[in-house]
Amino acid sequence: MPHEIDASFLALPLRQLADAALARARALGADHADFRLERVRSASWRLRDARPAGTSDTTDLGYAVRVVHGGSWGFASGVELTMDAAARVAGQAVAMAKLSAKVIAAAGPTGGTPSGSWGRVELAPEPVHADRTWVSSYEVSPFDVPDAEKSALLADWSARLLSADGVAHADASLLTVQENKFYADSAGTTTTQQRVRVHPQLTAVAVDPATGGFDAMRTLAPPAGRGWEYLTGTGWDWDAELAEIPELLAEKMRAPSVEAGSYDLVVDPSNLWLTIHESVGHATELDRALGYEAAYAGTSFATFDQLGKLKYGSPLMNVTGDRTAEHGLATIGYDDEGVEAQSWDLVKDGVLVGYQLDRRIAKLTGFDRSNGCAFADSPAHVPVQRMANVSLQPAPGGPSTEELISGVDRGIYVVGDRSWSIDMQRYNFQFTQQRAYAIRNGRLAGQLRDVAYQATTTDFWGSMAAVGGPQTYVLGGAFNCGKAQPGQVAAVSHGCPTALFENVNILNTTEEAGQ
Structure with missing residues (x-):
């Protein structure tokens, strides 16, 4: 079932902030202006030999205003979610564009770029996309799953590797991201998006006690634009891969060196x-x-x-x-x-x-x-x-x-x-x-x-x-x-x-x- 945009993100003053910023940029003579408000939540879990080795959970929330003014780029960002602050950030972006124009003019006609000219900033046309919404393809947001369940699954996977002959150590990690983004520009485009991605990974380490030699083998499962379902069997057979890694690693430890x-x-x-x-x-x-x-x-x-x-x-x-x-x-x-x-x-x-x-x-x-x-x-x-x-x-x-x-x-x-x-x-x-x-x-x-x-x-x-x-x-x-x-x-x-x-x-x- 398709997901809807997170209600807590939609509750932010997205359009009000955008309207204030874009209106200020237009009033200051910007040829183009765009506003982008993002909330990016990133969380990670790391286990060493089935024991916790570190976790993190951070959220980056703020907005940015980018303008083209007088043929130059200007950019500024802020975190204060008020209309006055958004307008002030837009003014800073225009001021930066004016400063950039002076720097470019001082550099002269060649400017050191590969094409031999700095040139005015112009943007290729794009149709207006008004009030568009897009959500990536996933079933269960990893942020809806209790942290204890995530850690327990990683610990179980690690224990499976450690129980096999020849595996001396096992590292496990899980990275998860949910990215929400609201965009609006002076042409009339407004988009609201949400995407989720996950990256589970396990590594088995073997050590030769006689020589001290060692090697490792990591799961082949790629990171994916999926949700928690990826770790429970949708899109990858984790049980099969974890079962074969110990023997594959043991074979690698015994393998001869290649002839160039x-x-x-x-x-x-x-x-x-x-x-x-x-x-x-x-x-x-x-x-x-x-x-x-x-x-x-x-x-x-x-x-x-x-x-x-x-x-x-x-x-x-x-x-x-x-x-x-x-x-x-x-x-x-x-x-x-x-x-x-x-x-x-x-x-x-x-x-x-x-x-x-x-x-x-x-x-x-x-x-x-x-x-x-x-x-x-x-x-x-x-x-x-x-x-x-x-x-x-x-x-x-x-x-x-x-x-x-x-x-x-x-x-x-x-x-x-x-x-x-x-x-x-x-x-x-x-x-x-x-x-x-x-x-x-x-x-x-x-x-x-x-x-x-x-x-x-x-x-x-x-x-x-x-x-x-x-x-x-x-x-x-x-x-x-x-x-x-x-x-x-x-x-x-x-x-x-x-x-x-x-x-x-x-x-x-x-x-x-x-x-």
Whole structure:
């Protein structure tokens, strides 16, 4: 049953505050103004060896006013929920825009930007969305479940792992968020939204008493735009995964070290999502490709002049940006600029055909419309261009994971994400995994240790020789994608099928470390 917006959020003076702020911005000559009031509640639980190791429960409540005045941005935020305060914050935003205009004028005509000109701030048009409401897809809010029930479930899961032979320690955690947001702008758009997300995770640790060597194995269950039902069996089989982890970890402890070289690589969705995030997701953020953004993840090799030309990967590569996917962490109804959620192509038949946009970047580069990628993680932060759910599409009628493996004579099958490294243009990278299996003559031949795959972005995606069918598709993701200065964090999902890559360079991480 669809949920309604939390009544306690609706009881706040949302429209009154927005009206006061927008009226003041208009009176001061703003060409555009938007108001955003947010209440973000985040809670977490951590257990170490089935015993409590920490909890938190915080709520961030406040509002922000952003304006375009005289061709410059202005932004200010506040927490006092009165009409006078909201109007005062709007005045501060206009004052900031006027100051920004002076700084830009003093910088001269070139301004140091990649395009050679600061230019006036203009926004791509967007239809007016009046009085719209959107709630994410979930059954039970985790905040409606008693804390004791959450802790008890994590303790039970931990105890199951600790009771198995070879498991020395078990870590468990649960992160939960409920985000409420009210948006209004001077064009007439008003939206009220609510979304819920959860991230449960367990890690088993094994220690060899003879050598002191140790390793760990983490659950593959991705974070999801779901509610408490995710932890009780909707969308993931926790009982099955917890039952198999101890033996898989024991096998990993016994596994031989990989021989470095060139291998065919079958990549499970539980690993491939992170490669998509780093080498496609960040690289197709247009602010990065233009050089306007470089914090945390650098710029991008996929520069704007290559749109429609860059051979990103093999013809089997079809990647979409999507703000509408059910249970996606970056799924919304409307972004923080009042743009309705959309789905669009980023890479089509291996060629770069699109980018992720906000309204400012869309207008600057000649796009007709933003695709809804503006987001702020707090009412105290200005919206920036953030990643959609960027996903590799499966092949209709495509093979199963087992069928992909059966076609490989000498290869490696990688499962689960672990460490990663990529350069500041999103081009040279390497990734490790939770588990790696040798493939010999079309069959899995036991786990391997110390495996990392290394490539450049276009070489890796160009080597994709087969894509799994819809039955292999999984929506992975993370809560903690970082961007901007001051830094902001956003949750994002990446769906993908299992895929086969030919002749990929495999490193032995122990040898690379000089050990």
